[in-house]
Amino acid sequence: GESVGLHLPTLSVQEGDNSIINCAYSNSASDYFIWYKQESGKGPQFIIDIRSNMDKRQGQRVTVLLNKTVKHLSLQIAATQPGDSAVYFCADSSTDSWGKLQFGAGTQVVVTP
């Protein structure tokens, strides 16, 4: 992902609505993409991943979309719950340096009742 310094966008979502979080990446060689959730004072928690040979992947209540043409990644969370409130990061990596992640700037998701 592209990390842009001090800016941490915030997405306010009403409980039960769907959330869409967007991310841009810059490395054309990246072929592996992951979404993480981070709660305050904790390490990143894996949500879902996708490889470059796919453009969509679904998990439990989450869907990741990948657009390689414009180097864009999105995470959709269905029926957002209060427990989904956290900071969400995308990260990208490449096969030849697996595990070495470039994180995006992050999006703060706030779920309101």
Place this chain on the structure above:
Amino acid sequence: GAVVSQHPSRVICKSGTSVKIECRSLDFQATTMFWYRQFPKQSLMLMATSNEGSKATYEQGVEKDKFLINHASLTLSTLTVTSAHPEDSSFYICSAYTTGGVSEKLFFGSGTQLSVL
């Protein structure tokens, strides 16, 4: 599932002292571990790649003499912040992976909050 343990979770030290942070893979062997730093409201920035039995590979702009990494065994990597200063105050996170290229096998520690007074 596999777990990466990081210790301590929080440390406060005086300026000029050194602090060691441990990253352990609890039920798998990790030939490679990664160290990240995260400032408040910012993203995780990769500092270095820790390789068991060899020197760490540092990212551009990270001082290797300042942030000493030792990966002496397949289950332990340590990051020592030498002569810490207030600007080193940050959240430090490690990650490790088992063999294979599936994200479920890449695990993060719970992080260490370093505060330098």
